[in-house]
Amino acid sequence: MVDAAIEKGTAHREAVFETFARRLPGARRYGVVAGTGRLVEAITRFRFRDEELSWLADAQIVRPATIDWLADYRFSGDVWGYREGEVYFPGSPVLVVQSSFAEGVVLETLVLSMLNYDSAVANAATRMVTAAAGRPLAEMGSRRAHEEAAVAAARAAYIAGFGATSNLEAGRTWGIPTMGTAAHAFTLLHDSEEDAFRAQVAALGSGTTLLVDTYDIPTAIETAVRVAGTGLGAVRLDSGDLPTLVVEVREQLDSLGAVGTKITVTNDLDEYAIAGLSGSPVDSYGVGTSLVTGSGAPAAGMVYKLVAHRDDAGDWVSVAKASADKVSLGGRKRAYRRFDGGVASAEVVRTSPTAEARTDERELLTPLLVGGEPMEDVLGATGVERARAHRESAVGELPAAAFRLTRGEPALPTLYE
Amino acid sequence: MVDAAIEKGTAHREAVFETFARRLPGARRYGVVAGTGRLVEAITRFRFRDEELSWLADAQIVRPATIDWLADYRFSGDVWGYREGEVYFPGSPVLVVQSSFAEGVVLETLVLSMLNYDSAVANAATRMVTAAAGRPLAEMGSRRAHEEAAVAAARAAYIAGFGATSNLEAGRTWGIPTMGTAAHAFTLLHDSEEDAFRAQVAALGSGTTLLVDTYDIPTAIETAVRVAGTGLGAVRLDSGDLPTLVVEVREQLDSLGAVGTKITVTNDLDEYAIAGLSGSPVDSYGVGTSLVTGSGAPAAGMVYKLVAHRDDAGDWVSVAKASADKVSLGGRKRAYRRFDGGVASAEVVRTSPTAEARTDERELLTPLLVGGEPMEDVLGATGVERARAHRESAVGELPAAAFRLTRGEPALPTLYE
Incomplete structure (x- = not known):
């Protein structure tokens, strides 16, 4: 894709990719985001080494112009995400990547591997913690x-x-x-x-x-x-x-x-x-x-989708797959948890670029990388301790229905506004 | 365990560990061993680096004598195993490690992580190949x-x-x-x-x-x-x-x-x-x-068990857990696939130290490391191609019942002789 987009001249269009789960595997009541801190570290050190570039060239996987571009690869965009340890629901935009199309599309497998595996484990673990x-x-x-x-x-x-x-x-x-x-x-x-x-x-x-x-x-x-x-x-x-x-x-x-x-x-x-x-x-x-x-749910089932890009005139265009059973919602999302009497009552997703939190809402997306530079407090053992504390706090806000071990509907509805 | 065994003086007793699956997860009809080539490479380069040793010392996980022993760690024993790509059944001794207790017990997690994950994928893949x-x-x-x-x-x-x-x-x-x-x-x-x-x-x-x-x-x-x-x-x-x-x-x-x-x-x-x-x-x-x-079966469920060790007099002692629901068979095993008219008819496991293959049997265990040195033909891309060819050949020997996708009994009985 990068090779063809470089050839076509569209590789450098500014783009927004979002990561979300269409549903909670195992018909669980909520999910817990994990892997974010590992991912931020991995993005900051994501490079193509000489032995990888030579192999790509020798195997003729991509053309020389793309090899040159990969050799200089260093993620320079912005990433927002749910705090690690945050609770999520179907449609929650747990990670938002804004960069050139090529810079962002190259990260797809890294993002999904880390968030899908780590969140799958966290999703199982949080239920065991409840049961214990x-x-x-x-x-x-x-x-x-x-x-x-x-x-x-x-x-x-x-x-x-x-x-x-x-x-x-x-x-x-x-x-x-x-x-x-x-x-x-x-x-x-x-x-x-x-x-x-x-x-x-x-x-x-x-x-x-x-x-x-x-x-x-x-x-x-x-x-x-x-x-x-x-x-x-x-x-x-x-x-x-x-x-x-x-x-x-x-x-x-x-x-x-x-x-x-x-x-x-x-x-x-x-x-x-x-x-x-x-x-x-x-x-x-x-x-x-x-x-x-x-x-029973060894991958969290998150996907990484292009939701918006600039056109040649520099205007943002919202995009989404439209056919068959995997319809998505285009446009960059903002996400909020709404409360009623101190208890979470809804996951609210807004596509308006000027969206802000209402007084009964908590904003869920926070900056993780700005211009390719990581927020320090999500890294290493500090990030892990913060994530653990945040999970305890976020789970503590959920209604009692969230803690049922039976299969069923998500504990909060996801509202698109 | 290593720390206590070094203190007690039993760490250096010669020991045999065996890896096997008690059952085929998902009630499948056969399994395919994978990960062996990766494992042999990993064993040959298994070392404790300075940063790991310092952490173990600083965190007081083990005592100085054990740190010294770990610093010199280099596997020097023998390993036999089913060829990568080989078919296996409940009780098949897919890997046999003979070394000092300490050298062998340190490898447990490495062995099981690699064989359990890779075999889980191979077990799913071989069924998809049949279905396709x-x-x-x-x-x-x-x-x-x-x-x-x-x-x-x-x-x-x-x-x-x-x-x-x-x-x-x-x-x-x-x-x-x-x-x-x-x-x-x-x-x-x-x-x-x-x-x-x-x-x-x-x-x-x-x-x-x-x-x-x-x-x-x-x-x-x-x-x-x-x-x-x-x-x-x-x-x-x-x-x-x-x-x-x-x-x-x-x-x-x-x-x-x-x-x-x-x-x-x-x-x-x-x-x-x-x-x-x-x-x-x-x-x-x-x-x-x-x-x-x-x-549906994300880990192959293999275990790594001590089956024999020498005592202080140098005599071999067969050992096995004896209580409750996880009873094992002690003593080092030899394994053979028995044929009837060119079609595999049984998995035969023998504990006799002088066991040999009958004329209607194929021996299943082959040397993988001798004195810590790997057999070259299991490594790298060569090992992968050999494993792929061996899987095709081994699966081709199985009776038709092996290719049912429904839950059921293993396609071959495991006979202990």
């Missing part, structure tokens, strides 16, 4: 996602309210609290379960979490308390019928005097299994597969 | 996967029989054929659909593929053939009711004399939609979301 009703959640899904996606998943889960991750690289890169646990392999390596528990307690202290379901669970719990004392931090269960099992484990721990020892469970949990354990004496949850794969 | 019944398939899902996962997805899809990818980085890195197409944005950028088509044909020739569903489809097709001539390469449809629409489009193209112009469709396809179009005049398919997210 205040009990801590740890992200433990790295092994069920691509090795780099795993780091992004840990970041998105933390933004959506998880308390920690087992992904150390996410701790190092994004400042997310990390935790760990022993696997069955650690118990199996040693000559006895007792040997393994002694080794772990010697290395990590009695506050550690011992995995008690390698062999016989009651025996393991007796051994664990004997080895670590009644000050044992926690036991972990990774198999079995959890609602029944945790009651038995709690009773046994209490009977051994380990009344402060916690129970953490990690057996293929999703938001429904977590909700199903709400009446059981579980102290914390570790979630893997379902979290990093979006719990 | 010889028509070409292109991978176009980058925007619906994490930005690095997208490259791996393109690679896995090609191994499983897709013909091309829209991901240029996958073309550059892995030698996979690339293709591209114009988006609605390209049409919308121009002052008219005709302008856009003229620009594309001027840049790419009349053999290009024109996207005809931005406005009115019959008008677009008339314009496309007028602009490009009856030698127009193809038209693309990305919306609408495809079974009906493609018939109408074929009739219109033929009536305009563009009898050689192909029809490619790309509207949220999965294996079922592709199968549903088998009687329609579609020439090729572009598949995105469902492919890169594993079409």
Whole structure:
């Protein structure tokens, strides 16, 4: 597209691209935007390196004029977006890119890859946080996602309210609290379960979490308390019928005097299994597969669409696909959350270039890059902490219907004005 | 675990870890191993850099002795695995790692991340290839996967029989054929659909593929053939009711004399939609979301388990988790595919250390790394082409029941002998 538009002379027309979701996958009640901070960093360092340019030239993917243009690529436009951690609904313009057509169209895959994956994880995570009703959640899904996606998943889960991750690289890169646990392999390596528990307690202290379901669970719990004392931090269960099992484990721990020892469970949990354990004496949850794969909706389904461009006379033209089932609304959007008595009541999208927030509305789009320069406060660990705080605040504004785990309509209507 | 095992003195016990799937997600009939070549490359360059070591030390994740051990980390063990592209079933030992406990346990997340993601994509792709019944398939899902996962997805899809990818980085890195197409944005950028088509044909020739569903489809097709001539390469449809629409489009193209112009469709396809179009005049398919997210099974569900280790006397001890619902079989496995009249009839797993293939069996495990050194033929673009050829051959050995798209039992039983 860039190649043909350079040839045609239309590549440098000023253009506006918008990212939005046509619907909330899984018929969920709201979404949580994630990936924005990672995206802003990626846009600022988006370049075509020599080895990439030579390959494009050698493979004759594009012509020399386009190679020259790519060699100088540096995004110089403006980007607005929903704050990371913000709630979104169908049609919410979560990201708006204004630049030349060519500068903006080149970013399409980067924008969508990051926002679709990270938001898919955040969308699942925020429901698990609701289901856990205040009990801590740890992200433990790295092994069920691509090795780099795993780091992004840990970041998105933390933004959506998880308390920690087992992904150390996410701790190092994004400042997310990390935790760990022993696997069955650690118990199996040693000559006895007792040997393994002694080794772990010697290395990590009695506050550690011992995995008690390698062999016989009651025996393991007796051994664990004997080895670590009644000050044992926690036991972990990774198999079995959890609602029944945790009651038995709690009773046994209490009977051994380990009344402060916690129970953490990690057996293929999703938001429904977590909700199903709400009446059981579980102290914390570790979630893997379902979290990093979006719990049934592994991509957020966002699209990146040209909504306006200038013509040769310099006038703005609103544009949109008009045929069949994927009709879009042209023109650059402004977005607002409307409130009624302190509770969010509608998502309002306006196409007027002079639109402003009413007194009962909160403006949703904020600048992320201006003339290609990033807003510092969305970057790095600072951006992650701000996003986490913003998600908590934005979710707190939603009506009660937003927290149903059942399939249904979005919790707020999207109004086009 | 490494920290505690170093402290205890058990870290250096020789150990065998095996990777396998307890079941085929989605109740599919067979799986396709992918990610092996990427994994072998990743293992050979797996190191802990200074910035990672300092973080681990500063955050007091592990103790100084472990930092020292990590600083020298270089995998020096042996790895056997199913050939990339090989078919697998529940219990198939698709990867076997033999090394010290510490060297092997550190690789767990890397191994599982790569094999679980890449195999999930290959598992979906191989079903789409079956459904397409010889028509070409292109991978176009980058925007619906994490930005690095997208490259791996393109690679896995090609191994499983897709013909091309829209991901240029996958073309550059892995030698996979690339293709591209114009988006609605390209049409919308121009002052008219005709302008856009003229620009594309001027840049790419009349053999290009024109996207005809931005406005009115019959008008677009008339314009496309007028602009490009009856030698127009193809038209693309990305919306609408495809079974009906493609018939109408074929009739219109033929009536305009563009009898050689192909029809490619790309509207949220999965294996079922592709199968549903088998009687329609579609020439090729572009598949995105469902492919890169594993079409309902976004992680292959493989696990990495310690199955044997030496004790202090140097004797091998077979080990396995024994409690509750996740029972495993201890001891290092050998694996064979058994044939009956040229058709695969069983997956045979043997724990005997002296096991050999019977004359009606094909051995499945091959060396991937020996003493930490990789087998060259699994690496890079060569490895990808070998994997693609092997998948075609291995799938060709399967009984007809393997190609049902319905949920059901694995096409072969797994026999433990």
